[in-house]
Amino acid sequence: MQLDRMVRRRTADAALAVVVGALVMAEAAFSDGTTALDHVLIALGSLTLAAYRDAPRVVLAVATAATTAYVVHAHPGTLSALPVLGAVHTAARVGHRGVAALASAVFLAGFLMTGPESRQIVERTLLLTGWFLCALVTGLADRNWRAYLRQTEQRALEAERTREEVALRRAGEERLRIARELHDSLTHSISIVKLQAGVAVHLARKRGEEVPPALLAIQEASGEAMRELRATLEVLRTDESVGTPALLVERARAAGLAVELRLTGQERPLAAPVDRAAYRIVQEALTNVARHAGPARVMVELAYESDVLTIEVDDDGIARQSRPPAPGIGLTGMRERVTALGGTLSAAPRAEGGFSVRAELPLGAGEEGR
Numbered sequence: 001m002q003l004d005r006m007v008r009r010r011t012a013d014a015a016l017a018v019v020v021g022a023l024v025m026a027e028a029a030f031s032d033g034t035t036a037l038d039h040v041l042i043a044l045g046s047l048t049l050a051a052y053r054d055a056p057r058v059v060l061a062v063a064t065a066a067t068t069a070y071v072v073h074a075h076p077g078t079l080s081a082l083p084v085l086g087a088v089h090t091a092a093r094v095g096h097r098g099v100a101a102l103a104s105a106v107f108l109a110g111f112l113m114t115g116p117e118s119r120q121i122v123e124r125t126l127l128l129t130g131w132f133l134c135a136l137v138t139g140l141a142d143r144n145w146r147a148y149l150r151q152t153e154q155r156a157l158e159a160e161r162t163r164e165e166v167a168l169r170r171a172g173e174e175r176l177r178i179a180r181e182l183h184d185s186l187t188h189s190i191s192i193v194k195l196q197a198g199v200a201v202h203l204a205r206k207r208g209e210e211v212p213p214a215l216l217a218i219q220e221a222s223g224e225a226m227r228e229l230r231a232t233l234e235v236l237r238t239d240e241s242v243g244t245p246a247l248l249v250e251r252a253r254a255a256g257l258a259v260e261l262r263l264t265g266q267e268r269p270l271a272a273p274v275d276r277a278a279y280r281i282v283q284e285a286l287t288n289v290a291r292h293a294g295p296a297r298v299m300v301e302l303a304y305e306s307d308v309l310t311i312e313v314d315d316d317g318i319a320r321q322s323r324p325p326a327p328g329i330g331l332t333g334m335r336e337r338v339t340a341l342g343g344t345l346s347a348a349p350r351a352e353g354g355f356s357v358r359a360e361l362p363l364g365a366g367e368e369g370r
Contacts, residue, residue: 021046092139265304285313293317
């Protein structure tokens with residue numbers, strides 16, 4: 001896209017230079033005494049305009065010198081000033097006001113010496129002086145307008161960043177409020193249920209009675225609910241930018257999980273939504289291994305391709321294709337994250353035993369939000 005835009009600009013600049021040269025050549029064709037040297041000077045002064053974006057001062061110097069030499073030698077009409085007018089305008093629009101004014105004065109001085117009819121020459125010179133003043137003014141106006149547009153764009157970007165920061169801060173405050181509410185209400189209630197169930201089981205066993213299966217189920221479910229709630233509170237109290245998959249692997253190793261990390265492709269910074277999704281996918285996959293896989297070895301692989309990040313977490317735990325686990329909240333949330341980014345997710349037992357989670361995230365997802 002950037003290359004196509006540059007080619008179009010270069011083509012337009014070259015076309016402008018050719019048109020200016022053609023107009024001056026056409027006037028020279030109807031003038032008496034025009035020589036081959038004059039045509040060379042016209043071509044040099046006009047075609048150099050094609051490079052005004054790269055070297056405006058050089059273009060101004062060449063156009064002024066060549067066109068002034070042509071005017072002094074051939075005594076043409078006012079149309080011969082076009083190359084210098086264009087160069088003066090382009091120099092003024094990038095801030096070279098002094099050299100643009102000096103070039104205008106040099107050309108006008110040369111034009112003033114071009115013939116014996118002093119009244120006609122003075123009139124033409126005054127006309128050209130107005131043209132050059134217009135070129136300077138329009139160049140400066142264009143420069144100021146572009147500066148105003150840049151400032152407006154910067155202010156808009158700053159306002160957008162401010163809105164995003166406010167939204168993130170409010171989202172963080174809301175997460176903390178929800179975490180406090182959950183902690184103050186659910187945590188207390190579930191703790192009471194777990195405590196009461198534990199006491200009832202202990203008393204039943206102490207009396208030598210058979211513990212009712214329902215009571216054991218309540219004790220186990222309350223314990224699992226407490227663990228899930230603590231994990232949820234930890235997520236709510238933590239900023240979305242919590243770290244990297246490599247950090248998760250290190251934490252899992254420290255907790256006693258046999259896990260390896262493999263990176264393929266050229267690792268590079270990711271858009272924030274993709275980065276967060278990758279972190280959460282690895283986090284949830286490792287959490288599920290620790291809870292459900294039993295003693296297992298885990299391989300975490302991140303593959304950076306040209307337009308896709310592939311995440312694969314495989315374990316050799318107790319999962320089997322004959323008894324696939326029911327999808328829980330963690331897998332559902334993982335799938336929602338991947339789908340929101342336009343990616344794909346597969347999570348199922350492996351044929352050789354164990355469980356596999358594989359996600360493909362488009363690297364361009366969320367770029368507009370960077």
